[in-house]
Amino acid sequence: MTIFSCIIYPGSQTTLAQLGLPESFTPPKVRILSRMFPGIEEGTWTATKIREAREGEKEDLIAKQKAAMGADQDEDEGDEDDDDEGEELDEATGEMRSTVDGVLAKSPTDGVADEDGAAAAMVGEMSVPKKDEAPSTPAKLRVQESTVTEAEEGDGEGDDDDDEDMGEEGVYVEDEDDEEGAVWCMKEGKVVDWGCFFALLQHVHETINPTFHTPILMLCPPNFSSRDKELLTQFVFEKLKAPGFAMMDASLAVLWAYGISTGTVIDVGYEKTDVTPILEFIVQERARESIPGWGGDAMTRHLAKLLPDMKLEEVEQLKKSSICEILSSGSLLPTTGSVNAAIAAGEKNRRTTESDGMDLDVEDEEGSFNVAAIVAAGKTHEFLAKKEKEKRGEFEKRLPNRDRENNTFWLIEKKKPGEDDLIIDENLPVIATLAPSLPLPEASGETSVVAPSVSVPTITETGTEVPATEISDAIAPINPLVLPQPPTAPSEDEAARRQKEKDKRKEERRATAIGLPPLAEDETYREVEVGVERFQAAGCGILHALADNIWRVMAKVEDVSRRAELWESLIIVGNGSRVKGFKESLLATIQSKYYISPSSGTIFSSELPSNLSTPMATGASTPIPQNSSGGPSQPNPLLVAATTHNSHQQNMYNPMMQQHNHHHHSAHSQTPTTIKVVKPPEYFPEWKDVGFEEVGFLGAQVAAKVLFVVDQGASQGFLTRVEYNEGGPAAIHAI
């Protein structure tokens, strides 16, 4: 049985949505980027960019369109949605269409892929012949008439399908790859463009296409003001025509998902992090903070700064790859020395020489980032260095990521238009190898180029040196399953091209072999090697900034005695926290900065016995002697009791007053004495695979079930249309 309800979770980057509640709660079905493009007409918005056709495209398109129209007339009839229409026209234009499966499989962060996917699924049966060759036109293009735009005012009841008008006026194309001019309607959790935001909601609503009696539950970011909520309520009832609507705080939803009532939710988002303490399902509004500027994006930007040769999108992918890791604050970055040591352990096993070397060394001493790139120039030196490197590289491969100096990941790239004529870069993975200068005498040759915090890729081929192309590359020696690449020299001639084609396919096969997702036609894999920079995503200070903020939020919780509980139930969610090691490092940072260790002073103080002489029977005040993973040794429970339990002195004047004091001073002491993270719930198998970063959505599903199904409005859990008609948008605050 599927229960009808519709959940929307808007975020600064991605908006999640789902229609219906399956038996077991699953990750969100629909993911849409939270941005729209201004339409042709003022005040209208479209989900994909619509621009005027460029020179040359125009005639071509019109011709195709005309042809297509005749052929597809019948098929068009059943379709109401203008998205579908666009999609079909696109199908009709045949050549420009990439494979349907490819689109479906694209990563969620990738452009409008999902929206396409949803639409494409509907028209999937049409079995358009797939084209194997890469499209020759600069970008995927879709034709759309100017009159059909997704209007903000659109009432969602289907737009007219006037195919006949097509092509008469100006010709516009939908350009999926063009991100230019996109309006991101939310920034740092706040709606910055309401027109755009509503258009997005409309688009989401149409994508999931619920029936009229489907109530909507929306998770709202903490930054929404009361007025924002009223505006939304009005929109949902008057434009989306929902029969019921409820809003839920995104942080509270996380708690629902975890099934606990008290906790601190740390939601690391794109450009901000929310810290929300919640006591008994009550959000501590005054204490909660939204920290602008510290989110996943801060880490990406910092990495980009460290790796100036990589494009921002590439860095983003690096951050998301499994080799990007934040090491705990104490551990040093792997250096050649440490790698050598690790290799030495396994030295007896193998000795191979293969692969290609690299000439670029970056020094990194004792954690301080002191970079010197050294390029060996002399032939002999180069040879020796290469030999040494090869040996090391081979062993290095078998080490876990954190012990390796360099590691590689697969980069998904959009093919460039007309790429076939150029040197295909997927065979030439970037090397940005970093190694200290000292341990390798051979490498510290005559020429040494010092370039602080910059890694300069150079190009080497097996045996022969290749002049730098615009894509500065070199062969990567490292991939667990990969044999060394056959040399490919840049050349325009046919043989080389075929070779490249072959290599490319080989590469893609390898990529799929190690479990990478299949690609769309216009994407390629490229293996990229990165040095120790990959461990420095948090170098921008995000951990300290967050730790300080979390402490401050805790200090603002009015109920001093409850702070300990909040420290003991931290929940770190949000896609920004997906970076490997992030959560652990954040905890370690808090621990090292704010943890209150049990005082040694009380052990020796003579009044300890008298202190314990009047224990009150309030179990709540005794801190639970549990400890966070890897924290300092457990405090002696007796000691903790002594230090936190202020014995309740006799009040000789007014016994009545005592009542109050017992209540709110029971655990009156400094916090945190324990810092713990709540374990994610284990009974949602689907969520285990994708991680619990978006667990708020799971909470929303639980809540939707409770509100709309179990409770059915008996306890006024959501706003019905009738109530809305009576109370207006402000009625949402009563819910």
Place this chain on the structure above:
Amino acid sequence: MSSLQPTLSSNQAPSTVEYGGDEISAIVLDPGTAWIRAGFAGEDTPKSVIPADYGCIEGAGENGGRKMFIGDNDVHALRPGMEIRNPMNDGIVADWDTAPLLWRAAITSRLTTELSEHPLLMTEPSWNPSKNRERTIEVVFEDFDVPAFYLAKTGVCAGFASGKATGLVIDVGASNISITPIHDGLVLKKGCTRSPLGGTFLSDQIRAYFAAVNIPLSAHYQVLSKSPVEAWKPADAVYRAFAPGEEPTDSYRRFQEDRVLTEFKECTAQVWTGPGLLPSTAQDAASAMLSSPGGRPFEFPDGFNVVFNTERFRVTEGIFHPPSMLTSYQHHPDPNSTLGLNQLIHQSMKDVDIELKQLILNNVVITGAGSLLYGFTDRVNAEIAAAFPGPRVRVMAAGNSVERRYAGWLGGSILASLGAFHQLWISRKEYDEHGPNIVEKRCK
């Protein structure tokens, strides 16, 4: 299957009876010296609470003006050259250029950006001079463009929050302790007393005490990580290094240290509640130790930690007994002429009519975040019982720390949501007719 509204079929749009009402709730703003509280009337806690302290860098703003940093996120951020300031003095506005900006920020950050749509109720201390009150109404009508306004006394509001229209309100704020006798929702002006022995005073006392016994006070921003050390042993911490010229200002350091002191007040400091007087000599202290509640440890941001015994009582004693305050710092109140809390109460009651006295003493309300000091209410209770012996003296303090902190705001929220209150609003039209002076006539 839909279990909802079965009468609606899925292919029929619901009727579009659109909403046309204009029930707009009022905004309640309670500006204090430490915090500015704002929220919608009718709610039980303020939604938005921002610090009244703000950061500013001269010359960094537009046209070489000053750049301001308002709100928790901004004011605590580490910025070279940022000074921390406060627009209030003795509980009333001193800097009229800044205070309205903070008020606006408190409202717009979490509530609404449309100030012109909501009536505004503000609170003021009972000693607010009429010049200030007129300035306030000018700002809200001219600058904020509110449709209606009212200025209520903090004391009255705090009484309302406890359900009392008559009583004695003891408000322990940041800048001072104020005693306000109220009767039937009106302040008895004669009985209003106050002394500057509030939360700031207490922080200064603790700071002076630390300095006197060579306890190094550190702030969290200075420390990157710390390691546990034994009591009284030097701290073992990694400190943040600042490049020359990048150091934060003294006022910033002090502001950040104050947060540590606040934690000390919350967790360690305590008011002596007997038996007897706070022992003043070491010998007395030793004997009192036997029955005292013992020491409490406190760990500083750099890991330095100390167990405090009678010292944690001594730092608070100045509130009740000014001659015992520490005077080793500048700008401390005069220990001899300043009135302690019990003297304040006494003086306040002296000027109250004898018939009302019993009624008022029957409803003593303690509010303000400063009163959350451990043992504070017990001590006040004892002092009052000693000064006014009788069965009808009753002291009440909300057990809930949230209510105690925001009593002034909460009372305003109750007041503004009362049906009968509607006639009290000063409308924009009235203001336009009568000018700012109307506040004196209408807001008593």
